[in-house]
């Protein structure tokens with residue numbers, strides 16, 4: 458019997474992995490999970506309810522995940538802080554693994570999908586881009602909500618988050634040895650999608 462198609466996208470903030478993952482999910486008719494949203498929700502809930510982040514991770518539901526505040530700059534920073542706590546990762550593990558292993562197959566994007574959540578994935582892509590390029594993309598998104606935000610501030614956030622995500626002891630951001638590398642620094646969205654499509658095809 459053939460195994461369900463499972464595709465893992467990992468990479469640093471604003472590299473474009475979510476954009477690519479959602480397109481590939483639509484191409485193959487697969488359910489898609491943005492796992493970063495879970496960490497954003499845990500960090501945000503812990504902050505607004507003044508509760509332990511581990512408890513917050515157990516309280517995430519559809520309503521929490523729909524909160525627009527999760528898209529903001531503070532939510533990204535808080536997510537990265539709580540994501541370094543092994544007990545928070547453990548609290549979110551089963552939900553992600555169940556999503557990955559559903560009979561319909563799945564696409565997930567995050568930091569540890571190819572290494573920890575779905576090391577058995579059919580295809581793994583590690584999507585990256587230069588920090589300055591990622592900062593520009595993220596700034597274009599965030600400046601709509603906060604016109605005073607400078608690109609330099611976003612670049613500083615990105616560098617701090619990269620360092621924290623890559624150096625934590627539990628499930629750090631790293632390329633799985635069998636992941637295909639996709640650097641989108643010099644690729645517009647359409648070119649990045651075309652490259653992702655051909656990389657996925659090459660592994661099927």
Ligand SMILES: Nc1ncnc2c1ncn2[C@@H]1O[C@H](COP(=O)(O)OP(=O)(O)OP(=O)(O)O)[C@@H](O)[C@H]1O
Nearest residue numbers: 470471472473474475476493594641644645646649
């Ligand atoms: N190749 C690209 N060229 C230009 N802009 C891009 C490209 N890929 C994505 N973007 C834009 O950059 C922004 C960030 O992309 P996206 O949300 O896919 O990144 P991400 O890696 O999933 O980020 P995060 O980890 O923070 O969720 C979006 O506004 C998206 O439209």
Ligand SMILES: Nc1ccn([C@@H]2O[C@H](COP(=O)(O)O)[C@@H](O)[C@H]2O)c(=O)n1
Nearest residue numbers: 470492493494496536537540567568569
């Ligand atoms: N699988 C994952 C996904 C995310 N994180 C942490 O959450 C932060 C926010 O993620 P975004 O993808 O929404 O930017 C990120 O910086 C990571 O710290 C994670 O650890 N594992």
